[in-house]
Amino acid sequence: VVEMPEPTPATPDPPGVRRRSGPRPGNTRSRRQILEAAKLAFAANGYAGTSMRGVAREAGVDPSLIVHFFQTKAGLFSAVVEWPYDGTRVAADIEHVEIDALGAYSATTFFGNWEADEQRDPMISMIQAALADPAAAALLREYITVNFALPLVTRAGTDQPLLRAGLIAAQLMGMGLARYALAFDALRNAPTEQLIAVLGESIQRSCTGPIPPA
């Protein structure tokens, strides 16, 4: 890969004009090149095996530009592996779900997302990254907690909300990995409707049932 120079802006600034500090066209192109190189690198080498320096080399840009755009490897990764659905929309929806339907709602949403290949694969990659890197783990924790688990528990209005949110996150992650990544036969072969019923009951208990005291 040849190191490519940043293109010169088409028209030079007139004297005395201070340009807005928005992205230059060359930056936009570099950012896209970095994301494309990073996507290939993460797919080929995994999260731990990918370096920002290697991505810069493949993208034909200076490593400092990656830091400029994405700050860290975790930041680069989260830009590449965008969580495949709009979490803020889910959190907004939850405010309108009946409290005794929170489990059914979340199980239905969960399996809807995990059944689709193009949504499942990035989620599995994100979990793999989180297991390899504390910064990626922090991203994933925040994502699940803020956009899904805590809104459910807040809507339920029960005690120990953060513990309940953690228990919900553990159940969702466990089911996702066991059915779709490790592929336990009985889970893989069970009809989705049956698993929605099982997981829904369990999450409903985590939202509104009693939790043993600390």
Next chain:
Amino acid sequence: VVEMPEPTPATPDPPGVRRRSGPRPGNTRSRRQILEAAKLAFAANGYAGTSMRGVAREAGVDPSLIVHFFQTKAGLFSAVVEWPYDGTRVAADIEHVEIDALGAYSATTFFGNWEADEQRDPMISMIQAALADPAAAALLREYITVNFALPLVTRAGTDQPLLRAGLIAAQLMGMGLARYALAFDALRNAPTEQLIAVLGESIQRSCTGPIPPA
């Protein structure tokens, strides 16, 4: 690392004597060298980033010797990352646990194993490997099912045993990763006794409670 020749057996076989086909002393040493090199390689490069050829090079042996001893990368990995407790002992214990104490028994055993660093780290490595390689996933599925989840459900004597075993495996893996690897604050900070109570109730339901029909 220098390629080392196999040492010659100390005493040649007398004429007419057919040696037993057990391991030669050189083989034992080679096997140990392979395991040491593999342990370092898996730790440094992860499961996906480790090749049998690279391990052979580091160990100073021919790659065919790794195939001879361990068959596959998954086989090599499972020899390196021995599951850190004796699963067959747990399965034997379960036969003597009261049916309504199966949840409490399994949650107590689970947290006992995961609380110890030297047991937790290999389990997380094993899960990472399973997410990267179908052969390692098959090993992990079989290990959890045969040594833990299915004995619990068999002891309970309830319907849909394989589905119940899968649900138990999902819960255990989810809790292990959420508390110890992703480190959700509320789970990390909760007293182990509280989590034993929560997980124990949940696993007891998976053992003896009703499961929605398929």
